[in-house]
Amino acid sequence: MDTNFLDELNIAQKKAVENTDGPVLIVAGPGSGKTRVITSRIAYLIQRQGVNPYNIAAVTFTNKAASEMKDRLSSMLGSDAARVTASTFHSFCSMVLRREGAAVGLDRDFVIFDDDDQIDTIKKAMKDLDIDPKSFAPRNILSRISNSKSQLIDYEQFVKQKGNYYDEVVGRVFENYENTLSQSNAADFDDLLMKTHDLFLNNPSVLENYQNRFIYLMVDEFQDTNIAQYGIAKQIAGTHRNLCVVGDPDQSIYSWRNADIRNILSFRDDFPEADLIPLEENYRSTQTILEGARELISANKERVEKNLWTRNDKGNLITVVEGYNEDEEAHLVLKEIVRILDSGKHSQKDIAVMYRVNAQSRTFEMACQKYRIPYQIVGGIKFYQRKEIKDITAYLRTLLNPNDSISLARIINMPTRGLGQRTINEITRIARVNNLSMFEVIEKLTDPDSETETLGIQLSKRALNSLEQFRDLITSLRSKIDNDLINLIDSVVQQTGYHKYLQNDQEQGEERLENIQEYMNSAREYAHMENREGLTTFLESVALVSDIDDLDDSEESITLITLHQAKGLEFPAVFMVGMEEGILPHRRAIETGDPSELEEERRLCYVGMTRAQSLLYMMRAFRRGFRGGLEPSAPSRFLSEIPRNLIHMPGLDNQSTENSTTRNQKSSQANPGKNIKRSKTMRTQNTVTSNNRIVKPKSPTRRKRVVNKIAPPIPTSSYSAGEKVSHGTFGEGIVMNCEASGDDLQVTVAFKSDAGVKKLLASLAKLTKL
DNA sequence: AATTAGGCATTTTTT
């Protein structure tokens, strides 16, 4: 147990730690030891001031940050740490609502609707209201609704506001959307916050309990909180006023998710007695990196100047490298990574590649495979968003709450059981007219005693039969709801016919069954819980996990991550890629012409740069693929905002005679796998026999939650011009040309048949040599 | 009812 934690702090940090009485605003620059301050502050409260750990809460942005905080606390405090509340706003609220939700119309078994469910709900609402999704993008409507709710404006207030035609439409969808949620006993992300706020607002005695429970409240990443989150913090800290918020306006990058930077200003109004403590000494980065980042961010107008400094060395210059296209960009990054690894100074886990949009990750994944560098990728296609996982989850939710029509609609004909669009339309119609849930309609329709004739049913005997079977399926599974969770999931997979359905799927069945297996594994930790509590807790965790939570920083692999997700992390070596106009800053920020959006892009760039401890690379490509074709891509304006004397450009400093085209050619021929023992023998000959099909690496992005994978062997086969081949569809032909295309081979074949000359990918086309 | 083909819009970041 560490009792001398105070000795390790600088003056400002110490002040932040010891200043426990009353409100505090800590403005923490990047790398200024923010997490250490928060944990030390908690330790100080408990050990020096005798505060009961039970009375302390710290709210963070991600589960990962929360669990790291807990880890650090337990090494400082031992068993007391477990009694401190450390969680995200969303899971905090969800905990409150499970206990007290009845007061705001939520049953304790409520489910949390994630993004996909929300979109489904919006679409259903639009269908009900006969609004054309082509004229009104569901996504935009949702974001409007979410924006409203995150400012604690419910649909009644929303429709009252004078608005344009668009908002009038949104208002109608909003109402329907809210009705569906409440009928489904569901809460979306914003509800977790808004309903908690409502609860506290309307039930002073409940609020009082929480005020007295959480006498000390800390909020991390305060610059990224929205109005609702800050509102809740204010409510809880209302009487004791021991609210400590920690943030950095320069790292505010979530305004698109309704984070409201004005919270920092409001805080000073709401708590005028608050102490402001700036943390300005940076322990993370070299002088050069810090100065570059500082210069960059100083271009923002909406900002308060900070005086960041460091005792660290000057270190290396920031390396700016320009590649021909995105492939070469990736190639240059990987080449440099191999060099860094060979130097022995850093290992894989010290290195991160950061990009603006997830779509950029693919090139780097393929490059990692080619170079056989193990990597972890955060995000991309999310595990819980896979169809099979969502289907099983929807079954589980339906069991918990059959009135959840969104989930029910998802699985009513999955796998197919003769309940097609027509039947579903009819059920939703009846449901709408009679204000019933879909399941209630199904029960009525299949109940021989009820008088259904009056409803004007237009369903075949056959459909009614299938409905009856479906009802029995759900009822029978529902009787097992208090069984062991693993058991329950297994019953669902078996009895619904889902297992069989996947077994018959030649293409993806196997992988999907594995995913379900993985899903069951992750359910295991909830299996010991009593009755249905395991189920509700599991479903909650499924909805509230974030990708970053799965990042394993002890793993020996490099990290591929978006700039947003990288916030709060640090790496000895960072590659920021796609430093181009249109990527960073993103096109959208440029096109709107809104200066504040550009400033947010700049902050994003700032966040990226300040993740780096000693090596920072900023990469760009001259041309980038866009909508199929290649388009020229101009260097990011942010590059020119970094002082030239901090930058080193290998291409220009050393080998300025070489133009990009020749570099491109050279690089695509460079031996990518020189550190791989087997590769030399493997790639010498075209030794592939006709039945030794080349396997294209599985599309990299669809893997587990966090892909952690070492590359499969490099394709070793080749075709040479003049060779005769045969193709399943096109028949016989002669190879004209064969060249590398990514990991694959592109073969040009002239066929004898009418097919003529075709370009084929060796891995996909089943070519047989003759 | 289910599968397939073709047309259309589309690309930010996520608790």
Place this chain on the structure above:
DNA sequence: ATGCCTAATT
């Protein structure tokens, strides 16, 4: 290039 939705086909 990809994915999503509608229309057409069996």
